[in-house]
Amino acid sequence: MSHSKMMQQFLGLLYVLFLTEWMNTAYARRSVRRLCKNEIDLMSDEGVRIEPVERSHVELQLADQNVRNRNAIRFEFRTNAENGILFYGRSQAVPWELVALRLLSGDLHYKIHCSTLSADVLFPHSQKLNDGKWHTVVVRYRRGGLKTQIEVDGIRDTKTYEVSCDRMTSLVFGGVSPHDRNLVYERLGKVPHYDGCIRRVSIPTALRSPPKYYAISICEH
Structure with missing residues (x-):
């Protein structure tokens, strides 16, 4: 396998890892926002x-x-x-x-x-x-x-x-x-x-x- 193809595969793998990490981070942020929104609060209407x-x-x-x-x-x-x-x-x-x-x-x-x-x-x-x-x-x-x-x-x-x-x-x-x-x-x-x-x-x-x-x-x- 040529050096250029190996480099392309390596860059492609990095991109997939980056995209996966970005999606996980975005999901985590959404989860945190939902958690904060539903957070227990003695002073709220829910109590x-x-x-x-x-x-x-x-x-x-x-x-x-x-x-x-x-x-x-x-x-x-x-x-x-x-x-x-x-x-x-x-x-x-x-x-x-x-x-x-x-x-x-x-x-x-x-x-x-x-x-x-x-x-x-x-x-x-x-x-x-x-x-x-x-x-x-x-x-x-x-x-x-x-x-x-x-x-x-x-x-x-x-x-x-x-x-x-x-x-x-x-x-x-x-x-x-x-x-x-x-x-x-x-x-x-x-x-x-x-x-x-x-x-x-x-x-x-x-x-x-x-x-x-x-x-x-x-x-x-």
Whole structure:
């Protein structure tokens, strides 16, 4: 075989390899775009499904600790389970403090455990909230975060509650982080794990890092 024919075959092989690699790369990019488009997002309309396993939860690290000074935390949830933690917040500076919102026997309870105050408040509602329907919760902070008012499905509690905890640095939705387990169980007791969906989470501050998802899936509507 002549040198020129060998060179032509070699160049042809290089072209085939290049074309194959280009097609694979293009396919990979399309796959990544599809993956990103369908990426699980606690703050989206689809939201997440918290599975009935102990490690299922979502962690948010807050960039600005003044979350209590800026209006409200909002989210929606749907469940048939009677009990479970919807969310809790902690301060890195004062790690023994905790605020939490949870379901107990289908009723909404707001737990406050601060240095100068400890309270467990039942939110008055005309029906149980574990009815398999979407419910909207708004936790409003007033007077620089020293007062809290809770709203469920547009019905606002007429009472306000004092919150003397330090500024929150993290929020956990739908379960308990392994790092917080001892404290949360000490403050709230061993509550059965939440089993249901959470979506459209809105917090009045940026996140220090992307949300961390553990053993969750996309919520089916």
